[in-house]
Amino acid sequence: MKILLTGARIIDPIQNIDADMDILLENGKIAKIGADILKSAKSKDSGKIKIIELAGMIIVPGLIDMHTHLREPGLEYKETIASGAAAAVAGGFTSIACMPNTNPINDNRSITEFIKRKAAEAALANVYPIGAISKGSTGSQLTEFWDMKEAGIIALSDDGKPVMDAALMRRAMEYAYSLGLPVISHCEDTNLSGGGLMNEGYYSTILGLRGIPGIAEEAMVARDILIAEFTNTCVHIAHVSTAGSVRLIREAKKRGLKVTAETAPHYFTLTEEALQSYNTSFKVNPPLRSEQDVAVIKEGLSDGTLDVIACDHAPHGRTDKEVEFEYAANGISGLETSLSLSLNLIQNKTLNWPELIAKMSANPARILNLPKGTLEVGADADITVIDPQLKWTVDVQTFRSRGKNSPFNGRQMQGKAVLTIVGGEIKYALPSLKL
Amino acid sequence: MKFEKKDILGIKDLTVDEINLILETAESFLEISTRKIKKVPTLRGKTIINLFYEASTRTRTSFEIAAKRLSADTINISSSTSSVVKGETLIDTARNLEAMNPDIIVIRHSAAGAPHLLASLIKQSIINAGDGAHEHPTQALLDMMTIKERKGKISGLKVAIIGDIEHSRVARSNIYGLSKMGARVVLAGPATMLPRNIEEMGVDVYTNLKDALIDADVVMMLRIQLERQKQSIFPSLREYSQHYCLNRNNIKLAKKDVIVMHPGPINRGVEISPDIADDPSYSVILDQVNKGVAIRMALLYLLTGGGE
Numbered sequence: 127m128k129i130l131l132t133g134a135r136i137i138d139p140i141q142n143i144d145a146d147m148d149i150l151l152e153n154g155k156i157a158k159i160g161a162d163i164l165k166s167a168k169s170k171d172s173g174k175i176k177i178i179e180l181a182g183m184i185i186v187p188g189l190i191d192m193h194t195h196l197r198e199p200g201l202e203y204k205e206t207i208a209s210g211a212a213a214a215v216a217g218g219f220t221s222i223a224c225m226p227n228t229n230p231i232n233d234n235r236s237i238t239e240f241i242k243r244k245a246a247e248a249a250l251a252n253v254y255p256i257g258a259i260s261k262g263s264t265g266s267q268l269t270e271f272w273d274m275k276e277a278g279i280i281a282l283s284d285d286g287k288p289v290m291d292a293a294l295m296r297r298a299m300e301y302a303y304s305l306g307l308p309v310i311s312h313c314e315d316t317n318l319s320g321g322g323l324m325n326e327g328y329y330s331t332i333l334g335l336r337g338i339p340g341i342a343e344e345a346m347v348a349r350d351i352l353i354a355e356f357t358n359t360c361v362h363i364a365h366v367s368t369a370g371s372v373r374l375i376r377e378a379k380k381r382g383l384k385v386t387a388e389t390a391p392h393y394f395t396l397t398e399e400a401l402q403s404y405n406t407s408f409k410v411n412p413p414l415r416s417e418q419d420v421a422v423i424k425e426g427l428s429d430g431t432l433d434v435i436a437c438d439h440a441p442h443g444r445t446d447k448e449v450e451f452e453y454a455a456n457g458i459s460g461l462e463t464s465l466s467l468s469l470n471l472i473q474n475k476t477l478n479w480p481e482l483i484a485k486m487s488a489n490p491a492r493i494l495n496l497p498k499g500t501l502e503v504g505a506d507a508d509i510t511v512i513d514p515q516l517k518w519t520v521d522v523q524t525f526r527s528r529g530k531n532s533p534f535n536g537r538q539m540q541g542k543a544v545l546t547i548v549g550g551e552i553k554y555a556l557p558s559l560k561l
Numbered sequence: 562m563k564f565e566k567k568d569i570l571g572i573k574d575l576t577v578d579e580i581n582l583i584l585e586t587a588e589s590f591l592e593i594s595t596r597k598i599k600k601v602p603t604l605r606g607k608t609i610i611n612l613f614y615e616a617s618t619r620t621r622t623s624f625e626i627a628a629k630r631l632s633a634d635t636i637n638i639s640s641s642t643s644s645v646v647k648g649e650t651l652i653d654t655a656r657n658l659e660a661m662n663p664d665i666i667v668i669r670h671s672a673a674g675a676p677h678l679l680a681s682l683i684k685q686s687i688i689n690a691g692d693g694a695h696e697h698p699t700q701a702l703l704d705m706m707t708i709k710e711r712k713g714k715i716s717g718l719k720v721a722i723i724g725d726i727e728h729s730r731v732a733r734s735n736i737y738g739l740s741k742m743g744a745r746v747v748l749a750g751p752a753t754m755l756p757r758n759i760e761e762m763g764v765d766v767y768t769n770l771k772d773a774l775i776d777a778d779v780v781m782m783l784r785i786q787l788e789r790q791k792q793s794i795f796p797s798l799r800e801y802s803q804h805y806c807l808n809r810n811n812i813k814l815a816k817k818d819v820i821v822m823h824p825g826p827i828n829r830g831v832e833i834s835p836d837i838a839d840d841p842s843y844s845v846i847l848d849q850v851n852k853g854v855a856i857r858m859a860l861l862y863l864l865t866g867g868g869e
């Protein structure tokens with residue numbers, strides 16, 4: 127099956143392409159990219175090619191979200207690998223990496239294989255499992271990195287349960303580095319954050335909610351940078367939320383250390399002020415921070431300190447969120463709003479198109495060593511088509527994700543993925559799109 | 562003036578006019594408590610539910626007496642949040658209670674914002690009887706009523722609130738209320754008991770008790786909770802009381818006619834030395850209890866459409 131996408135603007139940061147061109151997909155790969163494919167294709171073998179007219183649209187390498195929680199095995203009422211993958215393609219993501227904090231935890235080959243099998247059965251987005259750093263993510267004993275690598279993990283993380291033992295983190299980074307696996311660090315000193323519910327500051331004070339100080343994140347960012355430097359290994363900092371973390375990472379990069387970092391749309395879109403109504407849909411970890419933090423996060427995206435936008439997709443059931451703020455689960459079901467929220471960064475001049483697309487495709491592919499994130503001839507035909515003008519309103523009831531927990535419900539958006547192609551096959555198309 | 566609010570969730574949401582209306586209404590109810598037959602038929606046929614997720618004999622009793630003096634029917638529901646009981650229970654309970662069609666639900670809960678959750682779910686009036694470290698509006702109202710009676714005014718007074726501000730809903734509600742009514746509020750406590758950016762609430766903050774006491778018209782001592790010692794909020798009661806206990810000596814720094822308040826129950830010798838706590842020329846603590854009933858009567862009355 128051949129597909130020809132024509133009439134759109136193509137942006138591929140890796141190839142430095144930003145032009146009106148056609149692209150031909152064949153046998154799951156990108157066969158041709160150029161200005162005049164349509165004419166020659168029509169004359170040669172019209173009929174055998176599905177031609178999709180995409181005037182006004184933007185074609186980019188399939189988007190990659192390197193930080194999601196798919197909840198299966200064990201917490202299927204929140205999400206399954208199939209529903210999470212469906213949410214991914216609906217949000218324009220052709221590949222996602224899933225964190226190991228399932229039940230049981232993905233800390234051994236059999237769970238990794240289970241996730242791979244479920245993802246293959248769903249046959250929607252590419253799903254890349256992330257293995258746990260420590261057995262049961264309890265922070266005491268390393269898991270079998272090598273074995274899990276052979277089963278298909280692409281990174282290691284104890285996301286949600288930060289590795290408090292610096293010596294264990296050092297060993298993890300050394301061992302993982304020798305295997306070519308990145309370590310993704312959820313930076314939170316749990317002694318400093320203990321029992322905290324929101325950013326510590328004026329709002330936590332007036333709301334009477336225990337605060338999580340910015341330094342709970344920054345202390346561990348600093349620690350992991352020091353370990354990376356001392357051991358000459360690499361580390362990827364997950365969900366950066368504070369100005370101080372941006373400063374530390376910026377300095378580390380300036381000194382040539384192998385440190386990369388991501389932030390999530392809610393950290394450049396929302397502030398702690400939103401918590402004044404005790405609305406639990408705004409409860410995330412790390413917590414929403416101050417206006418000043420948001421400004422510095424945007425600077426960090428703009429100057430390249432923050433390499434990646436990943437939404438930390440954290441779907442929950444109603445009963446996890448419809449409770450007192452103190453008892454509510456952390457997280458946002460983000461896959462279906464991430465791209466649209468990120469497009470705001472273009473509108474508010476934080477990033478240009480190629481920069482944004484790189485942070486959502488080429489950069490996560492590079493960090494995770496995935497052969498993805500580009501439209502080069504011969505690459506996998508993973509493609510996202512964006513309508514940058516499309517106005518729509520978020521309605522959680524239409525989410526493919528089982529998690530309807532979104533603080534963006536009801537929000538007016540501009541720009542959306544309208545067509546998602548994975549391995550040359552259409553996995554999602556906006557119903558109104560003429561195919 | 563008609564009282565427009567559906568709920569009393571916090572002093573933060575009240576206007577000066579609303580606070581004055583509540584205080585004036587409470588004053589008119591004060592007299593009932595001095596009668597031989599302490600009961601009026603005002604709320605006959607109304608049902609009030611006291612939903613207490615946190616033990617508090619004093620506050621619950623005060624609400625119950627207030628309701629009974631107005632001839633309302635009261636139901637007390639006590640529940641514990643100490644076990645695995647979680648918020649789903651609150652929502653289930655709320656929906657069940659709503660179906661029984663009470664007029665007012667009074668809620669006390671250890672989780673900040675729980676009354677707001679309840680208020681967003683059900684149509685009946687909610688009174689916050691204390692939520693976590695957030696607000697305790699009826700306490701602040703009774704404190705303001707006590708101050709107003711003793712001092713003839715609130716505006717222009719210097720009020721010192723001393724102790725564990727971080728964990729105190731009484732402090733937060735009083736900061737809002739007293740500031741709105743024109744008082745100058747100063748705080749003092751060990752740095753570990755002063756929450757971040759508290760000065761943005763418009764208060765002066767000291768770590769030394771003496772600095773806060775200078776020329777104070779009112780001193781409000783907060784209760785120290787022993788379990789905070791484990792969280793390293795303070796090293797020992799001994800050291801705390803040596804530096805933050807109000808006594809004959811340091812009270813001289815305040816105005817001569819200073820009044821001493823405490824939301825109770827007092828740890829005698831920790832927050833206030835016994836001789837001050839029991840000295841009627843300073844202590845208005847029993848007065849506070851008395852005003853508490855009147856304030857709660859006023860709120861029950863206003864929320865059920867009284868004053869229309």
Ligand SMILES: [Zn+2]
Nearest residue numbers: 285286312364
């Ligand atoms: Zn995390």
